Amino acid sequence: MATIRKKREAAVVVKEMTPENLEATVRRSSRNALAPKRLRYSPEVETPKKKRKAKTVTENGSQNKKPMDEKDDDDDDENSDVEQASNGYGVLSAYELERLENIRQNQAFLSSINLLQATEEFKQLTRPKPSQRGLTRAHAAVKEVLPSRKSLRLQKKEATILELPPEPTGTLIYEQSVKKSPGPLPMDLINMEEGNKLPPQLLELCSEDSKEEKKMQLNLKEYTSTLKNMKLNEDKVAKVVKDRIFSAAFHPCTSSLLMAAGDKWGKVGLWKLGGDWGDDGVLLFEPHTRPVSCMAFSTSHPTQLLSLSYDGSLRCMDVEKAVFDDVYDIEDGLKTFDFMSHDCSTLVVGNFYGDVAIVDRRTPGNSHESLHTLDPKTVRCVSVHPLQKQYFVVAESKVVSIYDSRRLKKTKSQAVSQLHGHSLSITGAYFSPCTGNRVLTSCMDNNIRIYDTSAMTTKCPLLTTIRHYMQTGRWLTKLSAVWDPKQEDCFVVGSMMKPRRVQVFHESGRPQHSFMDSENLSTVLSVTAFHPTRNALLGGSASGRIHVFSD
DNA sequence: ACGTGATGACTCC
DNA sequence: TGGAGTCCCTCACG
Numbered sequence: 242m243a244t245i246r247k248k249r250e251a252a253v254v255v256k257e258m259t260p261e262n263l264e265a266t267v268r269r270s271s272r273n274a275l276a277p278k279r280l281r282y283s284p285e286v287e288t289p290k291k292k293r294k295a296k297t298v299t300e301n302g303s304q305n306k307k308p309m310d311e312k313d314d315d316d317d318d319e320n321s322d323v324e325q326a327s328n329g330y331g332v333l334s335a336y337e338l339e340r341l342e343n344i345r346q347n348q349a350f351l352s353s354i355n356l357l358q359a360t361e362e363f364k365q366l367t368r369p370k371p372s373q374r375g376l377t378r379a380h381a382a383v384k385e386v387l388p389s390r391k392s393l394r395l396q397k398k399e400a401t402i403l404e405l406p407p408e409p410t411g412t413l414i415y416e417q418s419v420k421k422s423p424g425p426l427p428m429d430l431i432n433m434e435e436g437n438k439l440p441p442q443l444l445e446l447c448s449e450d451s452k453e454e455k456k457m458q459l460n461l462k463e464y465t466s467t468l469k470n471m472k473l474n475e476d477k478v479a480k481v482v483k484d485r486i487f488s489a490a491f492h493p494c495t496s497s498l499l500m501a502a503g504d505k506w507g508k509v510g511l512w513k514l515g516g517d518w519g520d521d522g523v524l525l526f527e528p529h530t531r532p533v534s535c536m537a538f539s540t541s542h543p544t545q546l547l548s549l550s551y552d553g554s555l556r557c558m559d560v561e562k563a564v565f566d567d568v569y570d571i572e573d574g575l576k577t578f579d580f581m582s583h584d585c586s587t588l589v590v591g592n593f594y595g596d597v598a599i600v601d602r603r604t605p606g607n608s609h610e611s612l613h614t615l616d617p618k619t620v621r622c623v624s625v626h627p628l629q630k631q632y633f634v635v636a637e638s639k640v641v642s643i644y645d646s647r648r649l650k651k652t653k654s655q656a657v658s659q660l661h662g663h664s665l666s667i668t669g670a671y672f673s674p675c676t677g678n679r680v681l682t683s684c685m686d687n688n689i690r691i692y693d694t695s696a697m698t699t700k701c702p703l704l705t706t707i708r709h710y711m712q713t714g715r716w717l718t719k720l721s722a723v724w725d726p727k728q729e730d731c732f733v734v735g736s737m738m739k740p741r742r743v744q745v746f747h748e749s750g751r752p753q754h755s756f757m758d759s760e761n762l763s764t765v766l767s768v769t770a771f772h773p774t775r776n777a778l779l780g781g782s783a784s785g786r787i788h789v790f791s792d
Numbered sequence: 793a794c795g796t797g798a799t800g801a802c803t804c805c
Numbered sequence: 806t807g808g809a810g811t812c813c814c815t816c817a818c819g
Contacts, residue, residue, distance in 0.1 A: 371801090371802080484812095485801095485812090505812095505813090531814095551814080573814095574814090593814085665816080665817075666815095666816070666817090685816070685817080712798080712799070712816090713799070713800080713815095714798055714799020714800065714815085714816090715797095715798070715799055715800090715812080715815055715816080716799060716800055716801075716811095716812060716815095717799075717800060717801090719815085719816095737799090737800090763801095764800080764801065765800070765801090782801085783800065783801060783802080784801065784802060794819105795818105795819090796817105796818090796819090797816105797817100797818095798815100798816095798817100799815100799816105800812100801811100801812095802810105802811085802812090803809105803810085803811080803812105804808105804809090804810080804811100805807105805808095805809090805810100
C-alpha cells in the first residue's frame with residue numbers, strides 16, 4: 242500500500258510540473274545547473290493596466306518565482322519515479338496510462354525549452370580562463386617574503402614551550418589595517434617600479450573638454466538596438482584592482498574609455514581601454530586601506546576622482562596635482578556619498594552608523610560639516626535629486642526616505658517622503674538621472690522597485706516591482722540597480738543567473754537586453770555603470786576585473 | 793543578546 | 806590537474 246501511495250504522490254508532482262517549478266527543480270538539482278532557455282516575457286504585464294497601479298513582474302515572465310525557496314522535499318524523488326515507470330507493470334491501469342502520458346508531455350516540454358542547447362552553452366562556461374590582461378600576477382598577489390626558517394629540531398636545539406598568542410578581539414583585526422596618514426598623499430603607482438611618474442597623457446585625457454551636448458534621449462526601440470550593438474571581447478576585460486570590486490565609475494571623456502575601480506583593500510585602479518601605460522593600460526594606487534565602497538568623477542572638474550572607504554576617509558584624487566587630497570574623515574564606517582551641487586563642492590555622505598553629513602569642500606577639514614542622525618542602524622546609499630539639489634534619497638536599513646537638506650536637524654529629522662514596501666535591507670536607492678521623477682531601489686527581499694517621486698508627497702506611489710534574485714552571499718558585492726545616465730527610464734543590474742549576464746530593464750519592468758558573452762564573461766558582475774555619454778557599460782567582478790561592453 | 797549557514801571565485805598544494 | 810581552503814564588519818534567521 243505504501244508504495245502505491247508513494248507512486249500516486251509522485252505522479253501528482255510530475256503532472257504539476259510547470260515552467261516555474263521545473264526551473265526551481267533544475268536549479269536545485271545541481272548547483273551548476275543552467276536555467277532553461279528564457280521563457281518569453283508575458284505580454285499582459287507589459288501593458289500598464291491602470292494608471293498609478295503598482296504591478297509586479299517577474300524577470301522574463303517567470304524567473305525566480307521562488308527565489309528564497311526552502312528545501313522542498315517533494316522533488317527529490319521525481320527522477321527515480323520516472324525511472325520506475327519504465328520498469329513497467331504487466332497491465333496498464335487508467336492511472337498508469339495517464340501517468341505515461343504526463344511523462345511524455347513533460348519530455349516534450351523539456352525538449353521544447355532547448356535544454357540541450359543550454360547545456361552546450363553551459364559547457365563553454367565550465368573552463369573559463371580569467372583574463373590575464375591588466376595587473377600581472379606578480380603585482381596581483383604580493384607575497385610577503387619571510388626570512389627562511391629552520392626548525393629547532395634541525396638546529397638541534399631544545400624545544401621551547403610555546404605560548405598561545407592573546408585572544409584576538411574584534412577591534413584588533415582592524416587595527417592591523419590602519420588608515421593612511423591624513424593630508425595629501427602622493428599618487429604613487431603601486432604596480433610600477435618605484436619612482437615611476439604618472440604618464441602625462443593621463444592628465445591630457447582627464448582634462449579633455451567633453452562638454453559635448455547631451456544627446457537627445459532615444460526612443461526605447463532605438464535605445465535597445467544600441468544596447469544590442471554593445472559587445473564584449475577579450476581586449477575589453479582587464480584586472481584593474483587586486484581584489485573584489487566594491488565600486489567603479491566611467492570618466493566622462495569620450496576619445497577613449499577611461500574607468501576607475503575601487504577594491505576591498507583600499508586600492509583604486511585606473512584603466513584606459515587599449516592604453517599603453519602601466520599594465521595593459523592599468524595604473525594602481527592605494528589611497529585607502531579598507532573597501533572603497535563609493536566613487537565618482539567630479540562633473541565640474543574631471544581631473545578629480547572622489548573615493549570613499551570603510552576606513553573612514555573620503556579623498557579626492559587630483560590628476561593635475563598628482564595627489565589624493567582629504568575631503569572628509571571620520572574614525573571609520575563611511576559607506577556612500579553623492580554630489581549636492583553642480584560644482585561638486587558640497588557633498589552628502591552616509592555612514593554605517595546611520596548618519597549623513599553635509600560636507601562643504603571649500604572649507605578644509607571637518608569643521609564645516611553638519612552631522613545628522615537618521616537611522617539607528619545604517620545608511621547604505623544616498624542619491625541627490627538631479628534638479629532640486631536640496632532633496633536627497635537615503636536607503637536606511639529598512640526604509641527609503643527623501644530628505645530636504647535645508648530642513649535637517651541633528652536628530653529626528655522629518656523626511657519629506659517615504660517609499661514604503663521594502664521588507665528587508667535595501668542596498669541602493671537612486672533618483673532618475675534627468676528629471677528625478679523616479680526612484681529606483683534594490684532590496685534584499687529580491688525585488689527591484691520603482692517609485693513615482695514627481696509629486697514628492699509624504700508617500701510616493703510604487704509603480705513597478707521586478708523580481709530579481711539578490712542573494713549574492715557573503716563573498717560578492719551586493720547587487721544594486723543603477724540608471725543609465727543617458728536614458729531617463731532604463732537601468733542596469735548585475736545578475737546571479739547562469740550563463741552570467743548583466744541585465745537592462747525599462748522602468749515598466751520590461752527587460753530590454755541581457756549582456757552575455759560565452760567566452761569572456763563567466764563571473765558575476767556585481768558592480769555596473771553606464772558611461773555618461775558614450776554607448777559603453779562596465780561591470781566589475783569579485784576578482785578585480787572590469788568588463789566593458791561597448792560599440 | 794548571540795550563533796550559524798549560505799554564497800562565488802580565486803589560489804594553492 | 807582537481808579539490809580543499811580562503812575569504813576579515815554580511816545578511817537573515819532562529
